[in-house]
Amino acid sequence: MTQGGAGWPTLLYKELLRFWKVSFQTILAPVLTSLLYLLIFSHVLEANVTVFGGKVPYSAFLVPGLVMMSVLQNAFANSSSSLIQSKINGNLIFILLPPLSPLDLFVAYVAGAMVRGLVVGLGVFAVTLFFAPSLLLMPHPFWALGFAVLGSAILGTLGLIAGISAEKFDQISAFQNFIIMPLTFLSGVFYSIHTLPPFWQTLSHFNPFFYMIDGFRYGFFGLSDVPPMMSLAIVGGCCLALSALTLALLRSGWRLRY
Amino acid sequence: MSAAVEAVNVARRFGPVQALVGVDLTVEEGEFFGLLGPNGAGKTTLISILAGLTRADTGTARILGHDVVTDYRNARRLLGVVPQELVFDPFFTVRQTLAIQSGYFGIRHNDAWIDEILHHLDLTAKADANMRSLSGGMKRRVLVGQALVHKPPVIVLDEPTAGVDVGLRQSLWAFIRKLNRDGHTIILTTHYLEEAEALCGRIAMLKAGQVVALDTKQALLSRFAGLTVRLAAERVPEAWRGRVLRQDAGIFFIGLDRYADLEALLAALRTEGIAIGELALQETDLEQVFLRIMGGDRAAPGIPEAA
Numbered sequence: 001m002t003q004g005g006a007g008w009p010t011l012l013y014k015e016l017l018r019f020w021k022v023s024f025q026t027i028l029a030p031v032l033t034s035l036l037y038l039l040i041f042s043h044v045l046e047a048n049v050t051v052f053g054g055k056v057p058y059s060a061f062l063v064p065g066l067v068m069m070s071v072l073q074n075a076f077a078n079s080s081s082s083l084i085q086s087k088i089n090g091n092l093i094f095i096l097l098p099p100l101s102p103l104d105l106f107v108a109y110v111a112g113a114m115v116r117g118l119v120v121g122l123g124v125f126a127v128t129l130f131f132a133p134s135l136l137l138m139p140h141p142f143w144a145l146g147f148a149v150l151g152s153a154i155l156g157t158l159g160l161i162a163g164i165s166a167e168k169f170d171q172i173s174a175f176q177n178f179i180i181m182p183l184t185f186l187s188g189v190f191y192s193i194h195t196l197p198p199f200w201q202t203l204s205h206f207n208p209f210f211y212m213i214d215g216f217r218y219g220f221f222g223l224s225d226v227p228p229m230m231s232l233a234i235v236g237g238c239c240l241a242l243s244a245l246t247l248a249l250l251r252s253g254w255r256l257r258y
Numbered sequence: 259m260s261a262a263v264e265a266v267n268v269a270r271r272f273g274p275v276q277a278l279v280g281v282d283l284t285v286e287e288g289e290f291f292g293l294l295g296p297n298g299a300g301k302t303t304l305i306s307i308l309a310g311l312t313r314a315d316t317g318t319a320r321i322l323g324h325d326v327v328t329d330y331r332n333a334r335r336l337l338g339v340v341p342q343e344l345v346f347d348p349f350f351t352v353r354q355t356l357a358i359q360s361g362y363f364g365i366r367h368n369d370a371w372i373d374e375i376l377h378h379l380d381l382t383a384k385a386d387a388n389m390r391s392l393s394g395g396m397k398r399r400v401l402v403g404q405a406l407v408h409k410p411p412v413i414v415l416d417e418p419t420a421g422v423d424v425g426l427r428q429s430l431w432a433f434i435r436k437l438n439r440d441g442h443t444i445i446l447t448t449h450y451l452e453e454a455e456a457l458c459g460r461i462a463m464l465k466a467g468q469v470v471a472l473d474t475k476q477a478l479l480s481r482f483a484g485l486t487v488r489l490a491a492e493r494v495p496e497a498w499r500g501r502v503l504r505q506d507a508g509i510f511f512i513g514l515d516r517y518a519d520l521e522a523l524l525a526a527l528r529t530e531g532i533a534i535g536e537l538a539l540q541e542t543d544l545e546q547v548f549l550r551i552m553g554g555d556r557a558a559p560g561i562p563e564a565a
Contacts, residue, residue, distance in 0.1 A: 010361025018349050090345035094404065096311055097339055098362035099331035258272075258312050 008104035011095065015112025019078055026116060030074055031123040034066045038128050041190060051192045052223045060132040061217075063125070064144070065189035068216045070124045071148050072209070075117030075155035076162070076180055079109045080172050083163025096257060102250035106160070106243070113156025114149065121148055135220055143228055144219025150235045151212040155180070157242045164249050164256060183209045193225050208238045260323030262287045262412045262443035263308060268317035269467075270303055277303040279467040280317065285445060285460075287322075287411070290438050292458030292475075293447040296552060299464040301447045302342060305416050309339045321412055335363060338410035340402050340418045342447075346389040352376070353385045356403050363408035375403045378433045380426070395422045402430065406437075413437065414445045419453065431457065455544040463551050471551050478547050485514040486542065487523065490535035495526035508535070 019026040042059035051061045086092035095105070129135060138144060162175040187209035193201050204210045205226075215231035218224035224231070250256070263285040270278045278300045285291045293301050306312035308319050310326050310333070318325060324332040347355060356375065360368040376382045379399040384392060389400065402418060415434070419427045435457070438444045448454055454461060454475075461478055463471040471478060486503065489510045494502055504511040514520060520539070527534060 005364035005366070007362040007364050010358055010364075010366075013361070014358050017354075021349055086347075089347070090343050091347045093311065093341055093343075093345060094347065094359060095362065097309055097334060097337075098359070098408075099334040099364075100362060101331070253313060257310065258306075 006104065007098055007100045008108040011100065011104065011108035012111050015078070015082060015108060016115060018082060019112075019116050026074070026078070027120055027123060030070050030120050031127060034070050034124040035127050037066055038062060038131060042131065049191065049195070051195070052221065055223065056221055057132070060135060061192070061221075062190065063128045063132050063135055064217045064220045065213055066128060067121045067125045068148065068151060068213045069184055069189045071117040071121035071152050072155045072184060072212070073117075073180065074120040075113040075152040076159040076176065078116040079113040079156045079159030080162040080166070080175070081159075082112070083109065083160065084166050084169060084172050087163070087167070088169065092256070102247055105250055106157075106247055109160050109163075110153055110156040110243075113159055114152040117152035117155065118148060121152075138220045139222040140219040140228075142219070144216055146232070147212055147216040147219065147235065150232075150239050151216065154208070154212070154235070154239050154242060157239070157246050160246050161242070161249065164246075164254065167255070183207055186210075187213050188225070189213060208234060211235050260320065261285060262289065262322060263445065264320045264323075265304065265308070266318050268304065268307055268314045268319055270300075270307065270312065270315050272303075277467050278307075278314075281464075281467070281469055283462060283469060283472070285443060287443050288438070288441055289443055290435075290457055290459050291443070291445045292454040292461040293445060293464065294451070294454055294461060294548060295447075295464035298466075300467040301464055302416055303467075304464070305339065305414050305445075305447065308414065309337060310334060335408060336411055338405035338408065338413045340405045340413075340415040342416040342420070344394060344397050344401070344421070346392075346397050346400065348388070348390045351386050351388055352381055352392070352400055352403075355389060355400060356407055359404045360407040365408055368407060371409065372403075372407065375406055378436075379403050380429060395426050398422050399426070399430065402433075411441070412443045412445070416447050417449060418446070419448065419450065451543075451545045451548055461544075463548065465552055471547075475544070479542055479544065481547075485517065485520075486540045486546075487512045487514060487520065488536075488538040488540060490537070491527070491532050493532060495523070495530045495532065497526060498523060 038059070042062055046058050049058045051058060086095065158180070162172055166172050166175070186204065187207050188204065193204045193210065196204065211226070211231035211234045214224050214226055215228050215235060218228040218231070261284045263283070265281055265283040268278055268281045269276070281300070281304060293304070295301050303312060307314045308321065308326060310330050313327065320326065321333040321336045324336065326333045350358065353372065353376070356372045357368065360366070360372065376385055379402060381396065381399055381403065384396060389397065392400065398418065398421060402415070405413060419430065422430065431453070434444060446454065446458060458475060460474050461471070462469050473481070489512060490508055491510065492508070494510050494512065498512060501512050502510050503513050512523065514523070
């Protein structure tokens with residue numbers, strides 16, 4: 001009996017190599033996009049928007065939001081596009097033939113997505129620091145890191161779900177445009193939800209992305225819209241629930257093994 | 259000792275199409291086994307079930323005693339599959355492709371074996387070329403290489419020579435034969451019947467999701483009337499009318515059970531005063547067996563090839 005080791009480290013390596021080989025598009029492009037957001041929004045809104053009762057300048061407030069948004073979007077993009085490309089090209093068979101378990105697939109795809117998300121997030125942070133250098137003195141860096149890790153894991157998992165269920169590229173775009181984008185933009189990336197009318201404030205509390213960004217921001221300012229422990233509990237709970245769902249899908253072979 | 263491959267009552271339906279209807283099949287270790295059938299007969303579905311790409315509705319399949327569903331890790335380690343579709347990952351070179359595939363099986367530092375595979379498949383010069391830049395035949399050989407990286411004792415090739423030119427086909431078969439001599443069990447599906455005839459020891463024929471013939475090549479060849487006489491004459495003796503297989507512009511094809519029947523035929527021709535324009539004996543080949551078993555018709559209607 002030939003016994004090999006675990007196969008998931010190689011799948012993770014392949015996932016990393018895949019986006020690294022096209023890093024211009026997968027890392028530099030999103031960094032540039034975030035920089036444009038910062039330039040335009042901070043220029044237009046700096047004088048008009050007050051956040052955290054004026055304790056934090058708007059451009060400084062905006063940076064963590066943009067960093068987290070980049071982390072989330074790129075984590076989602078990585079696992080979803082990798083899987084759908086493999087499906088469409090037919091080379092998914094190379095992953096389905098070896099003895100990779102559902103957990104192996106889950107770990108490799110989600111970890112690959114997390115690395116991509118965090119690398120892009122770090123890139124965005126590096127270039128935007130120029131506009132708000134005081135952010136380097138963040139009071140709770142481990143809270144920020146924790147939320148970035150959990151957020152990228154959640155979006156990597158969502159990307160995996162999208163990739164598993166989709167059979168065409170446009171189904172991935174629909175997932176992205178109708179679910180991920182609205183949840184991200186309505187989560188308080190660009191504003192504090194305390195500036196919203198009561199109805200929208202209440203609604204925001206049902207958006208898990210809100211807790212990711214609010215918790216992340218707490219790491220930078222020591223200020224948040226809701227207590228960071230609450231955000232951590234909600235984000236952690238979402239991560240566990242989505243992971244369980246994804247593992248169940250992978251185990252069932254739904255839309256992967258016909 | 260477990261069989262290399264054992265399928266018991268394996269059935270699978272895709273929507274309205276019953277792709278496999280309770281297939282039973284056993285392939286012993288060390289065999290060179292042929293799986294033949296028209297498009298849509300269920301060959302690829304059966305292979306997909308063995309490989310865990312498709313799940314059977316009913317029945318079980320085992321690779322060297324390991325169930326492909328409940329013990330899939332061991333079953334997949336023991337099986338190498340060359341898929342029918344010409345697929346590749348455009349991000350990688352030939353060597354990367356093989357090293358990554360090897361890693362999926364948990365085998366790292368596999369360079370010596372990968373070099374040997376590259377050599378046998380005549381790909382050494384292309385080892386560092388991107389997959390995208392390869393010709394169809396080369397991509398096909400990389401697929402063969404990917405199926406072999408983990409040295410599987412059982413190898414399934416789903417029409418591996420489609421689109422590969424004659425010279426390469428020969429070298430590919432020499433390599434597969436060597437693997438078989440070294441003890442690997444080979445299961446081959448092919449559309450080239452002469453290939454199956456030259457290579458396979460035992461053959462199963464599938465039609466509309468069922469095994470309609472399963473025997474050694476020799477038994478299949480002898481079961482279907484060893485000889486055919488090709489006779490050019492104005493007519494056939496009265497008593498021989500029923501033995502005419504086919505008639506084509508004054509040329510009759512007459513089936514014989516054995517050589518001794520030829521004397522009786524010649525005697526009848528002489529008795530009835532029929533002049534022989536031309537007479538030739540042909541031995542039955544696998545293609546004639548195949549056509550007779552399949553009833554002369556092509557793929558059963560309404561059954562698409564399952565990918």
